[in-house]
Amino acid sequence: MAAERLVVVGGDAAGMSAASQARRLKGPEELSIVAFERGDFTSYSACGIPYWVSGDVEGPDALVARTPEEHRSRSIELHTRTEVTEIDVAGHRVRALDRDSGESRWTGYDKLVIATGARPVRPDLPGIDAPGVHGVQTLDDGRALLDSLDRAPGRRAVVVGAGYIGVEMAEAMLRRGFEVTVLNRGAQPMATLDPDMGRLVHEAMDGLGITTVNGAAVTRIDTGQDGRVTAVATDGGTYPADVVVLGIGVEPETALAREAGLPLGPHGGLLTDLSMRVTGHDDIWAGGDCVEVLDLVAGRTRHIALGTHANKHGQVIGANVGGGYGTFPGVVGTAVSKVCDLEIARTGLREKDAKAVGLRYVTATIESTGRAGYYPGAKPMTVKMLAEYRTGRLLGVQIVGRDGAAKRVDVAAVALTAGMTVEAMTALDLGYAPPFSPVWDPVLVAARKAVSAVRAAGTD
Amino acid sequence: MAAERLVVVGGDAAGMSAASQARRLKGPEELSIVAFERGDFTSYSACGIPYWVSGDVEGPDALVARTPEEHRSRSIELHTRTEVTEIDVAGHRVRALDRDSGESRWTGYDKLVIATGARPVRPDLPGIDAPGVHGVQTLDDGRALLDSLDRAPGRRAVVVGAGYIGVEMAEAMLRRGFEVTVLNRGAQPMATLDPDMGRLVHEAMDGLGITTVNGAAVTRIDTGQDGRVTAVATDGGTYPADVVVLGIGVEPETALAREAGLPLGPHGGLLTDLSMRVTGHDDIWAGGDCVEVLDLVAGRTRHIALGTHANKHGQVIGANVGGGYGTFPGVVGTAVSKVCDLEIARTGLREKDAKAVGLRYVTATIESTGRAGYYPGAKPMTVKMLAEYRTGRLLGVQIVGRDGAAKRVDVAAVALTAGMTVEAMTALDLGYAPPFSPVWDPVLVAARKAVSAVRAAGTD
Numbered sequence A, B: 001m002a003a004e005r006l007v008v009v010g011g012d013a014a015g016m017s018a019a020s021q022a023r024r025l026k027g028p029e030e031l032s033i034v035a036f037e038r039g040d041f042t043s044y045s046a047c048g049i050p051y052w053v054s055g056d057v058e059g060p061d062a063l064v065a066r067t068p069e070e071h072r073s074r075s076i077e078l079h080t081r082t083e084v085t086e087i088d089v090a091g092h093r094v095r096a097l098d099r100d101s102g103e104s105r106w107t108g109y110d111k112l113v114i115a116t117g118a119r120p121v122r123p124d125l126p127g128i129d130a131p132g133v134h135g136v137q138t139l140d141d142g143r144a145l146l147d148s149l150d151r152a153p154g155r156r157a158v159v160v161g162a163g164y165i166g167v168e169m170a171e172a173m174l175r176r177g178f179e180v181t182v183l184n185r186g187a188q189p190m191a192t193l194d195p196d197m198g199r200l201v202h203e204a205m206d207g208l209g210i211t212t213v214n215g216a217a218v219t220r221i222d223t224g225q226d227g228r229v230t231a232v233a234t235d236g237g238t239y240p241a242d243v244v245v246l247g248i249g250v251e252p253e254t255a256l257a258r259e260a261g262l263p264l265g266p267h268g269g270l271l272t273d274l275s276m277r278v279t280g281h282d283d284i285w286a287g288g289d290c291v292e293v294l295d296l297v298a299g300r301t302r303h304i305a306l307g308t309h310a311n312k313h314g315q316v317i318g319a320n321v322g323g324g325y326g327t328f329p330g331v332v333g334t335a336v337s338k339v340c341d342l343e344i345a346r347t348g349l350r351e352k353d354a355k356a357v358g359l360r361y362v363t364a365t366i367e368s369t370g371r372a373g374y375y376p377g378a379k380p381m382t383v384k385m386l387a388e389y390r391t392g393r394l395l396g397v398q399i400v401g402r403d404g405a406a407k408r409v410d411v412a413a414v415a416l417t418a419g420m421t422v423e424a425m426t427a428l429d430l431g432y433a434p435p436f437s438p439v440w441d442p443v444l445v446a447a448r449k450a451v452s453a454v455r456a457a458g459t460d
Helices: A013-025 A047-053 A068-075 A138-149 A164-175 A195-208 A255-259 A309-319 A351-356 A405-417 A422-426 A443-455 B011-026 B046-054 B070-075 B139-150 B164-175 B195-208 B254-257 B307-321 B351-356 B407-418 B422-426 B444-456
Strands: A006-009 A032-035 A075-077 A082-088 A092-099 A106-107 A111-114 A118-120 A156-160 A179-183 A212-213 A218-223 A227-232 A237-240 A243-246 A249-253 A284-286 A293-295 A298-300 A333-341 A342-346 A363-368 A380-388 A396-403 B004-009 B031-035 B077-081 B082-088 B095-098 B106-109 B111-114 B119-121 B156-160 B179-183 B212-215 B219-221 B227-232 B239-242 B243-246 B251-252 B285-287 B293-295 B300-302 B335-339 B342-348 B361-370 B382-387 B392-400
Touching: A006 A013, A006 A106, A006 A443, A032 A082, A047 A138, A047 A164, A047 B031, A068 A075, A092 B219, A106 A249, A111 A309, A111 B422, A156 A164, A156 B285, A164 A243, A195 A212, A195 A333, A195 A342, A195 A380, A195 A396, A195 B164, A227 A243, A227 B195, A255 A293, A284 A309, A284 B422, A342 A405, A342 B011, A351 A396, A380 A405, A380 A443, A396 A405, A396 A443, A405 A443, A422 A443, A443 B077, B004 B106, B011 B031, B011 B070, B011 B307, B011 B342, B031 B082, B046 B139, B070 B077, B082 B254, B106 B111, B106 B251, B111 B307, B139 B195, B139 B243, B156 B164, B164 B179, B164 B195, B164 B243, B164 B335, B195 B212, B195 B342, B195 B382, B195 B392, B219 B392, B227 B243, B227 B342, B285 B307, B293 B407, B335 B407, B342 B407, B351 B361, B361 B444, B382 B407, B382 B444, B392 B407, B392 B444, B422 B444
Parallel strands: A006 A032, A006 A111, A032 A075, A111 A284, A156 A179, A156 A243, A179 A212, B004 B031, B004 B111, B031 B077, B111 B285, B156 B179, B156 B243, B179 B212
Antiparallel strands: A082 A092, A092 A106, A118 A249, A218 A227, A227 A237, A293 A298, A333 A342, A342 A396, A363 A380, A380 A396, B082 B095, B095 B106, B119 B251, B219 B227, B227 B239, B293 B300, B335 B342, B342 B392, B361 B382, B382 B392
16 A cells, blocks of 8 residues: 655644654655745744844754754655645645746645644735835744844834734844834733733833834835835834834735635634644644634634644644544633743733623732742732633733743643632642742732632622 | 630731731621730741841841731730640630740630641750751741851851751851751652652752762761760761751641640641631631641642641631631642752652552653743753553642743642643643743643653553
């Protein structure tokens, strides 16, 4: 019997994790694996790009977990600089374009993995393609931005967007010695937090010398005689810029899937079942930034572009296509980030998320420290907790602070997964010693206050 | 109607948390509160003493969360330097001795809280009471030790015991400029870890210049002409000492309770129900270091002296005696500590704990880092995980490492509380960003390996 053929579209975390896991389970005599990647790199950490730009990390090689050569040495037939341009579902084949030779050819598959990732949102504005305006989605983007910094005529950077990428790039540009202005369309930076918590991020960014302009809608990129960016115009003013970084967010890269008639969700991502198999298609799997995932708290799908999910998807897909078994049950929406020493974390639902899915809730916000108050280096953190009205079930946690603030959100992530009430959380046996926590961990302090809020809200 | 009277025996975390919470719920016209504390201090952090001794913390005032005056200002009739010497259960009264005047008197109670804490194990050895030999259980102990350091004729310190207190005091003495030898009766330091993980602590202590002698049973304290300690003799050798710190552990201080006929468990601690009411006694509660707590993983009681539990007990007791409601469901055995920058954490069962309660298990040990491997400051950590044979239920986690190692154990603590399998843990949505975690958090890496171990162990 001839070997089955697995074709993988996309050579980053989800695709190559799937390929590697499948190869671990089945040798080349049983399964041939062909992977197509349109860029030069495989299995890299896009999340690390801000730290490469800041100078903290030597890039781009350090950000590559596994090179094309390493994949090939594991009997994976990997084609880089080769873009899949069509999926023929009925014919069980994909058409791939060699970007160097310009030649296209069809490759048949028995099983297909779609891992096409996400693409940065790039608003259709005058000047958006001018030299000096950069996205930071791929390693090539990172390299282009670093080259651009060297050529920048001055030291003024404008970052468009104040989500994770925006705030991380603001820090990176600051560390590169730029004067940084962040243009934020929303009411506060970090729209993945409630505005009251986003305000704390805003204040901290002010303290770091980063200028944040809220409610700023970009209308135009101005350019000079040489065509390079000179300023970013908004509905409220114009901001001179020697370099512009776009950190507006990403959307699923699913044009191929759409053209192939595969099912997409409300956020434009591929829809899969728990085994990461594309809904309605027994021999097609999808994972990573191009899919929608089930939000276990909200009970609906979301699009979340995050390497840790992509790696898990890849593992699950690889297990299943390799004859093993694995499922991805969903997410609770955990994310952590930082601006300099300010740590930012969230999991579960924000107030507006809870409202959007019909959940009535109470909130509790507390201030505490990451160590015993008397221990040197103890620094403040703010924890906001949402609990369901009546039942007291935990709905979400947001944390802004320093010194161990961010990863405390993991406790809430596990509690959300387990469906715990905030009352049950008050009894959690969390690690305590003065260098690591006050005698009541900040998460427990928030849970206690949330219990009071649930009680005060009554049961009518 | 006259106010009910609540009597509290013991003025540290559990007792005064109970008093404070009861006072919040009921005013003096409804409930009079009388508390007796045999020492000078109330509501202090004994866990902070090593950091006071090391010089990191200004003591002892910084370690006091609430002073006697603060308690009195909240309408709590607090008597310090007053020791309860007898509990008359039938007569609903306690006898208290004023340690300054030498006078004793009886005080009647409607409700009684016993929070007598723990006392350090002090083996009956020749010379154990010599000047220069110190326990570190109370703030008075801390002050006595600091005075002793000033008077020490040389700079050789011997720490007896290599548990939490032992390793923390080893660090403290090192930071005070002493040459430190730790005498450890067990096979490896940190007997609360499995020996393979304790060995990592041993190696790190070696690296810090702390000499650890394993398998060393102390037989005698040698003293000089002035009566002060000069050396510690063991069955394997004699170690010169200018100061000796005893960190052998503690046991419940329950002599009073025993004499009063109250029920004690196999570890000598008071037994309570879930509301922290002493078993069989409707009007007596107990909490803190003098009680045994239910180990939710092992399904039996343990004695754990830890301020965070004491505070929780106090809250629960205060709620219940104040007419509210609260329960303490039990612990999973979480503890964190450090020696210099080496972090040490554990939760759940060690191998020998699992064996002792008849659980068959598999283990998985992995090495990872606390940040993305390429991120500056990434340092190694080792995670060991125990899972139940067949079911794959998480049984325990031990972590030794640097840079955010310790508090990662909290994820396992919540998972244990929720009864998760290691397979369910592999899908946990933990915070990921390069400064905070590799793309697979070390706990998830351990869970994945534990899943393989469960599978490999079969299901027969």
